[in-house]
Amino acid sequence: MSTFGALNTAYTGLVAAQAGLETVGQNVVNANTEGYTRQRVRTSATVPLAQVGMTNGAARPGQGVTVDGVARLGDALLDARVHTTASAGGYTAVRADALASLETLLAEPGEHGLAAKMQSFWASWQDLSNQPDELAPAGVVLENAAALVNALGESYRAVDAEWTRTRENVQTSVDGLNTAAARVANLNQQIRSAINSGGSANELIDRRSAVVATMATLAGATVHDNGDGTLNVLLAGNAIVDGTTARSLQVTGAVGLADAAAAPVRLEWTHRPGTAAYLDGGKLAGSVSLLAPADAAGKGGLLAEAAASYDALATTLAQQVNAVHRTGTTPSGATGTDFFAVDAGAPPALGLRVAAAGPEAVATGTGGYDGSVADAISQIGVAADSPDRLWAGFVTRTAVASSSARQQAALADVAATSAVAAQLSNASVSLDEENINLLALQRAYQGAARVLTAVDEMLDVLINRTGRVGL
Known part of the structure; x- marks a missing residue:
């Protein structure tokens, strides 16, 4: 290596140390930034120049260090685990x-x-x-x-x-x-x-990554790395993001509980109307399941199912009470009357009402001091098929x-x-680790600077003082 080549080698050391210091600074200032993943400078040794022509065959050292880039210290497997668990947790x-x-x-x-x-x-x-x-x-x-x-x-x-x-x-x-x-x-x-x-x-x-994590929690999204820096985001195996192209979903079906049976709520692909979009998990899948x-x-x-249970309770209550009530006579002398009524055109739980207009319309028995009908109605609650x-x-x-x-x-x-x-243990910034890296890079920078100074002094002697010995 020539003396001038040594200058370049020292310079590459300065550049690499400076890049490392800048990266450490970026990590430190983002230590509390949510979603930030720590970074490290990737370096590699520069190979020596090829020997051509007449050479003495002596081994040559390399040409310094090359900064290959700044690596993001994330882990795809840990990220995938976060997405999977977030999907299940949301649902x-x-x-x-x-x-x-x-x-x-x-x-x-x-x-x-x-x-x-x-x-x-x-x-x-x-x-x-x-x-x-x-x-x-x-x-x-x-x-x-x-x-x-x-x-x-x-x-x-x-x-x-x-x-x-x-x-x-x-x-x-x-x-x-x-x-x-x-x-x-x-x-x-x-x-x-x-x-x-x-x-x-x-x-x-x-x-x-932060947006994809949100999509995983919301809809059970998974990812596929395309190898060119882009990701495909999948919902139950179907891409909602394909490289730089985004697709969308739409909600179809009933907007009220009364119409849920006739027009179930479901998700469809906007670009393929009528084609259902399925989800593997997430909050959205949980919410859609509640609307079935x-x-x-x-x-x-x-x-x-809760609404159907209320309807079944109202229907059973009206039927069983009315069946007994019809066998009795009211104080006004009427027979075969209903105690409850269920209005048509409404869910039974909302249409249920008391049909008896007043105390004189309530049947107690067959007349006089007979309370057998009232007693029979009171026993409905303990029957095997009772509303209770x-x-x-x-x-x-x-x-x-x-x-x-x-x-x-x-x-x-x-x-x-x-x-x-x-994920955080792997990706988050440790200030103790960064302080150690800072000291190491500072020493590396000082060492490269010292090499540069030494080579500069050598060149000064070679250029300015050769031939002047003894003068």
């Missing part, structure tokens, strides 16, 4: 929250629950059977019946409102997912351009499902937290 959390809200709405056991109101209703009929010739107990029956009907209607309307709110959240989530897909496609373009031009795209990759219609096996959407048993079964199923959902959500949350912790 289970939505369902657990919905079941918890439904449990609160049921208010069972408690004085405000339907079970307590039905018990008061049956007890008032028992009191009436003991005083069939009095109108006051019949008035109490009507008051308890009205309270039961109102509670049933309010509960149904609360479920209906929750269904509508969930439907709106699905639309909002789809809009957010489409926006995120467009952002990823745009970042793909910027990252590919930066890489092709020889620049660093690390900060852009961090931004893209009820089915005969009771395995339909949570909210529609029907309601208790629904409450029990809801409690079991809620407990299971909470456990699943807790396990998914632990897995997601563990995955994020592992």
